[in-house]
Amino acid sequence: MMRFLIVEDHPLFREALEGALQMVAPAAEILQATSIDGALEQVAATTGLDLILLDLSMPGTTGLSGIIRIRKAFPKIPVVIVSGHQDRQIMSGALSLGVSGYILKSSSKQELAQSIGEVLRGAVCVPAAYRGLVRPQRPSGPAQDLLKRLHDLTPQQLRVLEMLKRGLQNKQIAYELKISETTVKVHVSDILRKLNVLSRTKAIVEMSRIDFATLAAEGSRHERAQPDQP
Numbered sequence: 001m002m003r004f005l006i007v008e009d010h011p012l013f014r015e016a017l018e019g020a021l022q023m024v025a026p027a028a029e030i031l032q033a034t035s036i037d038g039a040l041e042q043v044a045a046t047t048g049l050d051l052i053l054l055d056l057s058m059p060g061t062t063g064l065s066g067i068i069r070i071r072k073a074f075p076k077i078p079v080v081i082v083s084g085h086q087d088r089q090i091m092s093g094a095l096s097l098g099v100s101g102y103i104l105k106s107s108s109k110q111e112l113a114q115s116i117g118e119v120l121r122g123a124v125c126v127p128a129a130y131r132g133l134v135r136p137q138r139p140s141g142p143a144q145d146l147l148k149r150l151h152d153l154t155p156q157q158l159r160v161l162e163m164l165k166r167g168l169q170n171k172q173i174a175y176e177l178k179i180s181e182t183t184v185k186v187h188v189s190d191i192l193r194k195l196n197v198l199s200r201t202k203a204i205v206e207m208s209r210i211d212f213a214t215l216a217a218e219g220s221r222h223e224r225a226q227p228d229q230p
Contacts, residue, residue, distance in 0.1 A: 003031065003046060004051050006021075010055075023113035040069065043074050044073075049074075049077050050120070051079075051100075052070065056083045067079065067099060071098060101119045160187045
């Protein structure tokens, strides 16, 4: 029996995704989570998971960091992004992190089912207008280095980094994570060391570059060099 996990905080769209999955595999077991933390707990407690359908805009995450957390913890499980974002940079960044597909929320249930079926057969699925992004595009040089440094962060450090990016101070981070300010300071120090930066501001800049410009740059170069395939 196939097992799928839907990571989506909007009930109506969870229902749409569930319907699409049932069209692909009627007897499948379909699990659900409404946050990245909940998703990680579900995956840790589940064996034989075949696919994760992940919304980018989830509680407890910003930009592409949710993908990073899931890929870091469970790198062998295929992940497909289901998102309302049609930005080529975000899509390219997601593909650079090794996702198996990027499906738009504006797709019909039949289109969702068709895309999911293609992924299960081993294809990387993106909307037709963005097929030029589906090429080997492992980041090189600075992009590869930035991505490696983010992968060195622990899940808790990624949470702290997300909150730094939101402009939260140590006291606020401690309150949200239910840890002491001293522990937050230790995490911040470790983050700065692992990202090889000297200040919180520099760490936020690095996070922003990973989420958008840096990961997108490689895909943009490939796109300019080669025309989209029909």
